[in-house]
Amino acid sequence: MSFSRTARAFLSSVRLGDALLAGVAGLVAAFYCALAFSSAGTVEILQALLSLLFIPLFLVWRSRPIVSATGFLVLLLAWAVIWMSQLPTNSGLTPWALTAPMAVYTTSRYINHRLLPRAVLLITALGTFISPFMWRIDAESYLLRYEVDTPFLAMVVAHWTVLGSTYFIAARYFDRDRQREVLARERFHQAQEEERLLIARELHDVLAHSLTLIKVQANAGIVAATADSGAAEEALLSIRDNADTALGEVRGIVAALRSPGSTALEPAQQLEHIEGILEGFRAAGLKVDANLPPEYAVPSLVQMALVRIITEGLTNALRHQGVGTRVFVELVLDDAATLTLTSTNPHPTPSNVAGSGVGLVGVAERARSLGGRLDYSGDAHSFSLHAQIPMKETKDATQQL
Known part of the structure; x- marks a missing residue:
């Protein structure tokens, strides 16, 4: 049972592009398997087995770069050894040679420790000298020969150009992703x-x-x-x-205050204003239904947080799902204030006005500062937000103080 769950989790994590590559690899492997069945030679059987081992590496070549790169290099080395064992007979070139630049790309793009991608680049560059592409067919005997001359050097340069270009292109993507992560952290802070x-x-x-x-x-x-x-x-x-x-x-x-506040202070909204806020969003085009308690015996800070969270949830629905979105707001007051907000729109029409991307982060920080939590998830069609803030914090806090 656990194996089936693990398998489903693995398959759900596979990217579509990687699955398509694995499908192409399966076709190549099928070709080598057909050769093995037709000739039943040792070399053909070994090549068919190696081809089958290539397939799963394509499924994880981006999600598990170390595993895929190591597998590619080991299989390429084994293929080269088998290929050279038949020299000077030509046993054919193989499309699996393309996995060498793939190993360079995935390590350079996705590995944080930059020594590893450089090592993979060096290994593949040295592997150029045993690549099947470095042998040439003799015009008279039709056998393969290895000769260091101008065409040989040109082939080395071609190999290294492909590998080097792949490395630097992937490194640029890596740097871009790191910059985005840094920017996201800065925006979060x-x-x-x-x-x-x-x-x-x-x-x-x-x-x-x-x-x-x-x-x-x-x-x-x-x-x-x-x-x-x-x-x-x-x-x-x-x-x-x-x-x-x-x-x-x-x-x-x-615990949330780390810097002095301003003396020019704005009045805070309380839950008594929430009906007016809901009416404002209804006028803007949202279909808002609410299940609210008749009275709000809630500490002031909790009221401020709840108003902010509800306002941010409604703003999120209007901005990302658009007019006609159906929103349901439920607030339950017990030992804790529990707020649930859901929004659905089968045909979303997002606003052209881009958000700051930090509104939900801000209200989540507010909930945590009051000893509560806020979770949210969704996409363009549906969104849900759940917040819970304790209301007995006053008594506990008084005892601690």
Whole structure:
């Protein structure tokens, strides 16, 4: 059972182009097998067996470059030994010689340690001197002969030109891919930094509300202390509860803050505004259905995060799937706030306006900063987003502080 799962996983990982190459290799191997059946000679049988061994290497020649390159070189060496054992009789040239530049390409394109592709290039360059293409047919005897002359040197130059060009072309693709990875990492870190700055701005709103309540209740407690001890105790209890709430919410973002925030702060949106946000996207062309709780007894920072996540999910649907996309939003409030957003469109019409590519990264960072998680997946036809953010972080955070 596990073998069948492994086989299915392997076949699903094979690229279409590699599968087509393996199919062509199968046709070549079938030709050599037919020769082996017709002549039943030792050389023909060995060549047929080697041909069959080439086929699986084509399936993994890009996904497993070390395996494929090693296999190509070993099989080419074995083929050359068998071929030279028949000299001076000409046993024919073989298309398997093309796997030498393939070994150079796959190592130069996909291997990070650059010493290995250089070693493969050197081995294939030295292998030029035993290549079947280096022998020439004698015009009188029709036998093969090995002679170092001008045509020989021209053939060496041709071999090395093909191998060298393949190496440098693949190396350029390797450098391009590395630059893209570096750029993607930079954009990811930039998105994280922007999210930290946004959290820092919103910190002002959380503390301003809670500390204002604390101040008012403290003043009330001072006044009531001389007249009504019960009222003073009630004020102190209220101060404690509000302080716990404020400390918990601050604790939820303190790990995410790495730089000072701005003093020019924007007001944060709460879940009470979510219906207006949904109506705005409906007006833009989305078919939005929502299953939302009647009340939002949720900490302020969690509300901000949920609003941002919902807004980003709807924006993603509108941008990548277009008008007419059906979106379903469900929010469940328990010990944790659980948000599910799905969007489907059988006939997507993506917007011409390109996104920054970091919006989902940003809201995922926000969810993690509050002790939660956010997962998303999909394509042009369907997209799903699932977020879960704990709402008891306030109590736990207060105890830790």
